Amino acid sequence: MYADRVPEPKTAPRRARPLPVEERREALIDATMRALREHRRPLSTREIAQAAGVAEGTIFRIFPSKDDLIDAVVAKAFGSHDGVLQAERISVEQPLRDRLVEFVAILQDQLRNVFGLMEALGLTAPPTTECNLEAEVDRADRLLQALDRLVTLDRPQFRVSTPDLFRYLRLLTFSGSHDGISDGDPLAPEEIVEVILTGVLRPSGDSEKPVDPDGATGHNVLRLP
Numbered sequence: 059m060y061a062d063r064v065p066e067p068k069t070a071p072r073r074a075r076p077l078p079v080e081e082r083r084e085a086l087i088d089a090t091m092r093a094l095r096e097h098r099r100p101l102s103t104r105e106i107a108q109a110a111g112v113a114e115g116t117i118f119r120i121f122p123s124k125d126d127l128i129d130a131v132v133a134k135a136f137g138s139h140d141g142v143l144q145a146e147r148i149s150v151e152q153p154l155r156d157r158l159v160e161f162v163a164i165l166q167d168q169l170r171n172v173f174g175l176m177e178a179l180g181l182t183a184p185p186t187t188e189c190n191l192e193a194e195v196d197r198a199d200r201l202l203q204a205l206d207r208l209v210t211l212d213r214p215q216f217r218v219s220t221p222d223l224f225r226y227l228r229l230l231t232f233s234g235s236h237d238g239i240s241d242g243d244p245l246a247p248e249e250i251v252e253v254i255l256t257g258v259l260r261p262s263g264d265s266e267k268p269v270d271p272d273g274a275t276g277h278n279v280l281r282l283p
Contacts, residue, residue: 079120082112082116082120083120083121083130085110086106086110086112086116086117086120086121086127087127087130087131087134089106089109089110089111090106090109090110090127090128090131091131091134091135091171091175092109093105093106093109093110094131094174094175094178094179095171095174095175095178096174097178098174098177098178099178100178100179100180101178103117103118103124106124106127128179131175132175132179135171135172135175136172136184136193136194137193138168139193139196139197139200140168141164141165141167141168141197141201142197142200142201142204144164145161145164145200145201145204145205146200146204146207148160148161148164148204148208150207150208150210150211154209154212154215154255155251155252155255157208157209158208158209158227158251158254158255159247159248159251160247161204161205161208161227162227162231162247162250162251163247165201165227165228165231166231166234166235166244166247166250169231169232169235169236170235172184173235173236173237201224202220202221202224205220205223205224205227206220209223223254226254227250227254230245230250230253230254231245231247231250234249234250
């Protein structure tokens with residue numbers, strides 16, 4: 059007879075490597091933010107710990123309470139300048155459309171992250187603390203400057219000012235990225251840029267068959283050359 063097979067020892071769950079307190083704090087905030095956006099509902103400290111790869115007690119060695127952790131997540135999400143830094147690094151060597159598509163994609167990614175977090179926390183509006191308002195004003199100013207850098211060489215082609223262009227891009231990106239406003243069919247960055255640059259009318263002399271208004275969506279109509 060064969061000898062009884064000895065069961066293999068269970069592998070212990072992987073734990074996060076030791077980090078200095080401040081680094082662990084940031085890691086917990088980031089992990090909580092990702093988990094909230096993914097699940098789009100409130101999470102227990104146990105679920106947060108699992109998402110962060112730490113023991114539940116680690117959370118309370120860094121934050122006095124779960125509410126303090128959530129407050130830190132909200133403060134970082136609504137005060138983040140990550141999108142600004144990305145926009146400031148966009149290459150101006152690209153064609154105009156490509157520059158604007160990259161800019162819009164950054165805006166859209168930031169908005170979707172905020173929308174997911176708000177849904178998870180049951181927020182109907184961003185927090186309106188003085189700190190958050192100042193951060194939003196600074197973020198908007200820097201994004202406008204980043205856009206101005208991107209369109210400087212092409213400004214003679216525009217019949218609107220850069221602030222107006224920025225306003226149109228933000229409005230269309232906001233509405234086109236929100237599942238509720240876009241009926242669950244958000245616009246792609248390429249579509250947003252195409253609407254801004256050329257609108258929805260066909261160029262003069264375009265004899266292509268008209269689009270069936272009852273069977274087509276913007277995804278069929280808008281095409282980049």
